[in-house]
Structures are given as C-alpha cells and as structure tokens.
Amino acid sequence: MTDPVLAVHDLSVAFGALKAVDRVSLDLRPGEIHALIGPNGAGKSTLIGLIAGGLRPASGRITFLGRDITRRDTAARARMGLARSFQVSSVAPDFTVLQNVTLAVEGAQGRAYGFFMPALSDRSLTDRAAQHIARVGLLNRVAVPAGDLAHGERRRLEVAMALAQHPKAFLLDEPMAGLGPDGAREFTQILDELRHEAPILLVEHDMDAVFRLADRISVLVYGRVVASGGVAEIRANPEVQRAYLGDETLP
Amino acid sequence: MIREGLLNTLLMLGLLAVPLIAQAMGEPFVITLATKVAILALAGVGLNVALGLGGMVSLGHAAFFGIGGYAMGILAAPVQAYEPLMTWPIEVPGTKSMPVIWAAAMAAGALAALAIGALSLRTAGVYFIMITLAFGQMLFYFAISWPAYGGEDGLSIYVRNGFPGLNTLDPIQFFALAFGLLALALLFAHLLARSRFGLALQGARQNPARVAALGIRPYTLRLTAFVISGAITALAGALFADLNRFVSPAMLSWQTSGEIMVFVILGGVGRLFGPVAGAALFILLEHWLGGVSDYWKLFLGLILLAIVLFARGGMIGALAGRQVAHD
C-alpha cells in the first residue's frame, strides 16, 4: 500500500465539556476521494479546521507528505500544499473573481511581498488565474465582484482558488451545500475531475454525490469515527444506518 | 458623478493653485494654510495605508506623528544650542538638514510602529482601537514628563531647517517641499495598492482566514503595512514641526489621532486621495467655522456623522461614486 498523503492520529479537541473531535484517526491516500459523513454537529467542520490549521488540537498528531505538521500554522500548511474550502463560502467579497484567484496564485508562488510588483497587470499571474477560472466555467464572470456572485458561482470560485494553489490534498467542507439538484450534479462532475489533481477529503451531506464519488467513507458521530470503509461496506453497516441515516432507506 | 481620476486631479491642482494665487496676491497666511493641508494630508495618507488598505482602525497614529515631530526637534535643538546631539560613545552632532531629519523621522516612526504593531495586532476590532490609543497616550505622558526636550511646554526651533538649493523660510518654497512629498507619498500608496503586497493586504482586510488558507500570513501583512503607515505619518510629523518651528506633546495627543482619522473618513476610507480632500475640508472648516463659533467642532462632528451615515465613501465617494475594482 502506498503511503497516505495526509494522516491524522488520535486527534482530539474539546469546546468546554463538549468533545467535538474525539480521538479521530483517518488518512487520505493518493488519488482517492475520502468522504467524511455524519449528522450535523458531529465535528466534521471542526476536524477540517484542525487539519487545515485554524484550530489547535488538544492532543494527537497530523502528518502531511510524511512530515508532522501539528505545530505549523495555517499559512505554512497551505504552502506545503493543503487547500481547503469552507462550509460557508469564504472569498474576498469586494474583489473580483480574477482578483480572488490572482491572490491564490500569488500565495502559491509564495511571493506576496512585492511592494512594487503590479499584481493585476502582471500577465504571468493573471493568465494562470484565468486558466483556473476557465476550468470551473467562470470565465464570463472574471470582472464580477465575488460578493455579487450567485451561491453556486461562489462555490466554483472557491474551487478555482484551491486549484490555483496546486495542492497536494484538498479539504472540502460541504462544497455542494445549497446548490440544488442541477448544481449538485454539475459540481459532482467538477469534483470527479479534481481527484486527478490531488486526493480529496470531502465532507458532504448529499448522499448521491458521496456514493458516486467516494472511494472510502468515514462516519463521524459525536466526534468519533464509528465506521470507516468502502462504499458498499458503509451502506450495509447497521450501526451507520441507525446512528446516522436513521430510518431512511438508502438510495 | 465625475470620474475619480478627474476629481483627484482637480483636487491636487486646487491645492497647488491656491498658494500660487496667494503668492501673487501677497497673502503668506493662505500659503501656510495650504502647506498645513498638504502636511496633514500626508499624515492621512500614512494612516490610510493601515486603515484603508489593511482595515486597521488605529487610534494611535498621533504617536508616529509626534515621533516625527520630536525627531525633528531632538535633531535640530542641539544645533541652535551649539551643542552636540550626544557625546557618548561617540560624539554625534545635531542637524538642520531636512533630508537627514526626514530619514530619521521615518526610521523612528517605522521602529515605533513595529513595536506597537507587533503587540497591538495580536488583538482585533475594538481591542485594537483601544490598545493603539493606549500606546499613543503612553507616549503623550512620556513626552510631558520628559524634561530634556521641553516637557509640557514643548520645544521651539527658531530657524526652519534647510533643504539643499531651497530657501525654506520662504513660505511658497516650503509649500513646494510639502506638496512634493505628498505627491510622492500618493504615488507610493497608489503603487502599493496595486502591487502583489497590496492585493494580499486588501484580501486580508476582507477575509483573513481565506488569506491564511492561501499560504499568506495576515499578521505579517498587517504588521508590514502598519510599519509603512507609521513611517509616512512620522514624515508628516517632522514637516508639521518644521512648519510651526515648534514641537510639543500636543502632537502626540489622542485628539491628534482623532483628527488624522477624521481626514481619512471625511475624504473617504481607502480612497487614495481621500486624505487630501479630508484635510482640505477640515482646515477650511476650522478656518471658517472657527471664526464664526467656538463650537465649530460640534458642526464638524455633525458633518462627520452625516458622512458616516449617508456617504460611506466620504467626499470622494459622494462625488465619484462607488469604488471600481482596479484594472
């Protein structure tokens, strides 16, 4: 078996008495989409935050590309190649689509301190940004402020920004939330192509998409991984059906 | 609505024309007023780098303005007393050279901004406002209680400092210096806003978590901008002290911080030429309303309130409309 790109070992964090993430271990292997599912409040976003670096774990370890990154800050992890999207769209709202993605290209190049290097008239930056914008189908919206985009367009913009980082792993927190059935179908297509760039740790509620995309699924309930395995295995797992999927019949 | 570029040009031409006309009509006082506008606008351009581009609401910029003023006083005072600036470990003379004084003022302002920023930028929002205010007040009380340079009474420099090739005692020539530095600072701020650094800094103002997730540290961006901002405002302080040939703790007071912020808000936060419009309006109001009523600051307060409530882009915003994305 190949080494995982990303692995968390025994990761825990608590908010007061609430153990939001409780001794979680999981990994992300090259080329795969590993879906993370679980009811609201299970700790999925918290786990993404711990891995991306916005939150400090109380205990446990995170390794990425074979290195221990537990003590590194968000920016350092991003520069190593960890790209994330947020559950609530997170872009610079006053910036245009082009400015947002140019900023991402700049971050990936690690050269944000050019005081006299023009950003938006530098074709080496903007051409690259335009390529990523084209891949998510937003080329006709480059000059629109991100705050004026429709919800689905903003979701695509976030993917373009993540692509611009040339990541070694994607952490995507409910990228399809609120997209509607058509939007979700298109977005599933985008994610399916994204896996060729880098493996994806995907938090998602849309079960159709999860079962279509995922190579593996882990189920988080009350901060704990209650099941982890292949798609068929998880669909058949009685504990998962009880704890997470309730009485609903699976598709 | 007129184009912002045209508006800015008119503004600068106006600031240039007024003292020239005053010169022709033999009105040196008006030239001094215009010089004051240019210098205060420069202080505002400094604050605008932190506030407009970086979103740092600093209520302590009087610290840098005053440090610039004292840099001038401390360097020039020994010369008029026929004493060296210091004798240990080596003897260093004072100076009456403006370029040297400006460089020293900017270095001191940058250093102070580095120290104050490094601590203050660990907080955000209202805490940041309070802590920058507190640092400003600390320096204010320090200046009052420090007897070597006049303490509460301040420090007079009897002859204005010199600039190679110019007679700085001639009001119009001193105006030209202040105006030239303002124009340079505006050019610098313009390039900064469009640079890679400017893009990252403005991104961090809107969404720091996103910028960090792109691999750029918001704290470092802000601290860098704060240092640049402090250096520019300190330069303005050195000029202001030279304009008045006097420096006192009043330059360090929280009222001064408030006034610098008022220039920026009046003109339009984040608008490149906002501080020019703001400082000009402020000085005009002070001059006219100040003559009519002792309570002119009450009127100023009402105007400010109206701007904050109804014209979020300040004067520039009201005249030129919503800010368009660059390029």
Ligand SMILES: Nc1ncnc2c1ncn2[C@@H]1O[C@H](COP(=O)(O)OP(=O)(O)O)[C@@H](O)[C@H]1O
């Ligand atoms: N910053 C925080 N402070 C306190 N409690 C939090 C915080 N963030 C999340 N929680 C709590 O932690 C639990 C897990 O939240 P979250 O990770 O957002 O769940 P999920 O993404 O699986 O819906 C929830 O009970 C939530 O209320």
Ligand SMILES: [Mg+2]
């Ligand atoms: Mg969540």
